[in-house]
Amino acid sequence: MRQDLFRGHLETLLLAVLEDGPRHGYAISQELAVRSGGVLSYPTGSLYPALRRLETAGLIQGDWAGDSGRQRRTYELTAAGRRTLAADKQDWQQFTTAVESVLRLA
Amino acid sequence: MRQDLFRGHLETLLLAVLEDGPRHGYAISQELAVRSGGVLSYPTGSLYPALRRLETAGLIQGDWAGDSGRQRRTYELTAAGRRTLAADKQDWQQFTTAVESVLRLA
DNA sequence: GTCTACATGTAGACCGCCTACATAAGGAGA
DNA sequence: TCTCCTTATGTAGGCGGTCTACATGTAGAC
Numbered sequence: 001m002r003q004d005l006f007r008g009h010l011e012t013l014l015l016a017v018l019e020d021g022p023r024h025g026y027a028i029s030q031e032l033a034v035r036s037g038g039v040l041s042y043p044t045g046s047l048y049p050a051l052r053r054l055e056t057a058g059l060i061q062g063d064w065a066g067d068s069g070r071q072r073r074t075y076e077l078t079a080a081g082r083r084t085l086a087a088d089k090q091d092w093q094q095f096t097t098a099v100e101s102v103l104r105l106a
Numbered sequence: 107m108r109q110d111l112f113r114g115h116l117e118t119l120l121l122a123v124l125e126d127g128p129r130h131g132y133a134i135s136q137e138l139a140v141r142s143g144g145v146l147s148y149p150t151g152s153l154y155p156a157l158r159r160l161e162t163a164g165l166i167q168g169d170w171a172g173d174s175g176r177q178r179r180t181y182e183l184t185a186a187g188r189r190t191l192a193a194d195k196q197d198w199q200q201f202t203t204a205v206e207s208v209l210r211l212a
Numbered sequence: 213g214t215c216t217a218c219a220t221g222t223a224g225a226c227c228g229c230c231t232a233c234a235t236a237a238g239g240a241g242a
Numbered sequence: 243t244c245t246c247c248t249t250a251t252g253t254a255g256g257c258g259g260t261c262t263a264c265a266t267g268t269a270g271a272c
Contacts, residue, residue: 005201007113007229007259016209026250036204046229048252053228070237071251089209095111096202098142103122103195113228113260132219152260154221159259176268177220 001039010042010050011059012088015081018060022076025051051075059084107145116148116156117165118194121187124166128182131157157181165190 006013017028017035029047032040042050051073054060059081065074077085100106112119123134123141135153138146148156157179160166165187171180183191206212 001197001200002114004114004229004259005197006205008108008110009205010229013205013208019210024250025252032208035208037207039200039204040208043230043232044251045231045233045253048250049229052252070249072249073251089211091107091111092205092209092211094107094145098145099112099115099119099198101143102119102138102141102146103198104125105195105198110228110260116260130219131221149261149263150220151222151262151264156259158221176218178218179220 003041006040006042010046011054012085012092013040014047014050014054015059015077015085015088018075018077018081019085022074024065024072024074026072028075054081109147112146112148116152117160118191118198119146120153120156120160121165121183121191121194124181124183124187125191128180130171130178130180132178134181160187 013032014028017023017031023031025044025048028051029042029044032042051060051062055062055075058078060075061078062073062075065072097106119138120134123129123137129137131150131154134157135148135150138148157166157168161168161181164184166181167184168179168181171178203212
């Protein structure tokens with residue numbers, strides 16, 4: 001399906017995956033695909049910049065986990081991130097309600 | 107709420123409003139606001155270019171309704187527009203299902 | 213005669229995401 | 243050990259839909 005429907009929702013989705021606990025980028029990407037039944041898949045060129053934006057915004061905190069030589073940056077939600085996620089979920093409800101009443105699906 | 111959530115959905119919303127019958131741009135805009143309970147409102151700089159894109163794509167057909175001196179371009183769905191709208195509705199269901207399973211709302 | 217609502221449109225810029233590319237380590241199999 | 247796939251992260255440049263700001267004109271109310 002059209003991938004561009006997800007525009008504007010990536011950061012919310014990332015926060016939601018991290019709600020279950022710390023994860024690194026690649027794992028987040030895989031979990032997005034699994035949880036969505038294979039519908040959601042973001043290219044790395046979208047994923048990693050988005051994680052950096054969230055970190056810069058103080059919504060997640062990243063840490064280089066140095067397990068052997070392999071580089072892995074593990075992220076976890078901050079308090080601000082949890083608040084933003086909660087607000088995003090409310091926005092989502094409003095959003096779908098509005099669209100579905102226009103589409104006559106509600 | 108964040109207006110940018112609606113990115114990528116404008117054209118579908120426009121088709122949905124026209125499903126009820128022909129309308130001109132300004133009326134479409136108002137009906138979007140009413141049907142969505144005031145949540146949805148697009149500036150004219152978004153609305154009119156979008157209508158032209160839909161017309162160029164053959165999904166709607168426009169006609170200058172010359173009622174007195176006032177200029178009004180009335181649009182109606184084409185057969186292709188109806189097909190696209192139906193497909194968009196299906197996409198919407200998939201989209202919300204995917205997002206809600208990630209957000210743990212489903 | 214002025215103000216608000218009606219009605220449509222263009223120009224330019226913004227910005228989130230995509231495409232394409234770049235890098236490198238770990239593990240499996242030949 | 244050589245190769246290949248998976249794991250893992252990232253940058254550069256561009257696209258495109260939307261927004262902001264501006265521009266234009268009519269109809270009706272007060």
